[in-house]
Amino acid sequence: xxxxxQTPRYLIKTRGQQVTLSCSPISGHRSVSWYxxxxxxxxxxxxxxxxxxxxxxxNFPGRFSGRQFSNSRSEMNVSTLELGDSALYLCASSLxxxxxxxxxxxxxxxxxxxx
Amino acid sequence: xxxxxxxxxxxxxxxKEDVTLDCVYETRDTTYYLFWYKQPPSGELVFLIRRNSxxxxxxxxxxxxxxxxxxxxxxxxxxxxxxxxxxxxxxCALIQETSGSRLTFGEGTQLTVNP
Numbered sequence: 001x002x003x004x005x006q007t008p009r010y011l012i013k014t015r016g017q018q019v020t021l022s023c024s025p026i027s028g029h030r031s032v033s034w035y036x037x038x039x040x041x042x043x044x045x046x047x048x049x050x051x052x053x054x055x056x057x058x059n060f061p062g063r064f065s066g067r068q069f070s071n072s073r074s075e076m077n078v079s080t081l082e083l084g085d086s087a088l089y090l091c092a093s094s095l096x097x098x099x100x101x102x103x104x105x106x107x108x109x110x111x112x113x114x115x
Numbered sequence: 116x117x118x119x120x121x122x123x124x125x126x127x128x129x130x131k132e133d134v135t136l137d138c139v140y141e142t143r144d145t146t147y148y149l150f151w152y153k154q155p156p157s158g159e160l161v162f163l164i165r166r167n168s169x170x171x172x173x174x175x176x177x178x179x180x181x182x183x184x185x186x187x188x189x190x191x192x193x194x195x196x197x198x199x200x201x202x203x204x205x206x207c208a209l210i211q212e213t214s215g216s217r218l219t220f221g222e223g224t225q226l227t228v229n230p
Contacts, residue, residue, distance in 0.1 A: 017166050043220040045208065088158055089138040094216065104218060106152070106160035 001029065004093050004107035012113045018079040021110045025072050025093030031055075032074040033104060034066060037088040048090075049074050051097065078112075086114045119209050121221035128197055129229050135225045136192040144168075146212040149183065149190045154223070158183045166190065196227045201223040205219030 005024040013019050025032050027061040034046040035057075045058040049068035072093075078085055089111045094102035118141040127135045140149065151163040164174065166183050174181050178195045194201055207221040 012203045015172075031216060035216075035218070042222050043208075043218075045217045045219075056217055058217065090158075090160060092218075098216075101148075102216075103150075103162055103165055104216065105162060108157055108159040111158070 003024055004091055004105055005092050006089075006107035006110050008110060009108065010113075012109050012115060013081050014081060014115050017080060017081050019079065019112060021076045021078075021089055021091075021112075023074045023091030023093075023107060025074070025091075026105055026107070029093035029095055029105075030072050030107065031094045031096055031102065032068055033092045033094075034076050035090045036060075036076070036090065037090060037109070038084075038086070043090070046076070081114045083114050085112065087112060116217045117144075117147075117209050117211050117214065119207050119219055119221035121205075121207055121224050123224045124222070125225045125227070127227045127229065130199060131196050132228075132230075133193060133195050133216055134197050134226065136194075136205050136207075136226065137194075138190045138192065138221060140188050140190065140207070140209050142209060142211050144211040144213055148210045148212075150208040150210070151181065151190075151192050151206060152206045154206060156203075162205065163192075191193070197226075199228050202226060202228045 007022045007033045033048040033052045048056040052068045064078045090109045092096035092106045094104045135164045147168045149166045152160040180193045181198045182191045205222045206223045
């Protein structure tokens, strides 16, 4: 069974640009969550999607958005990039995202560098 | 509000030594789940174990063991006879039943096992 796949693995952008990251969950998993990892703030929850609906959202500005498709694949978009958006963005999938009842399995992440 | 604290930022041991990684958590919920994840240099978070708040039974899996104590709000992780391949960043995490799929992570502990 394939794991969580994130593309691309690396991205370099400049300030003001926008970026879209992609996540393909494990087959059969319907919940996808996104996390940002930085040296200063650690791992922080961005949002969760389930059945194409955002079900939970962390404390990030509106420049961070996402969506989920009918096949459970998810995309995350960051508009008007800032230097502080440089981070490793991790996607996690679970069967149904029912609190801790379903284990979240992570992809290898997309490393975004904003210049 | 929930919080996870991993006071040990870095630990360095010599191969075959035993090592314990500490994790202390805070939550007001009576139902919650605790996790340990391993992050090797490749970046992917690898799931190691999950415990729910009603199960204080300790667990052993090969060289890994976990000690969950609600009385001290701790969920410590011990690696017996450490190996170089155990070198990674280890994260302790918490999900409250009321917080959906939002994982709250500790700061992580960088474990280096030297040959």
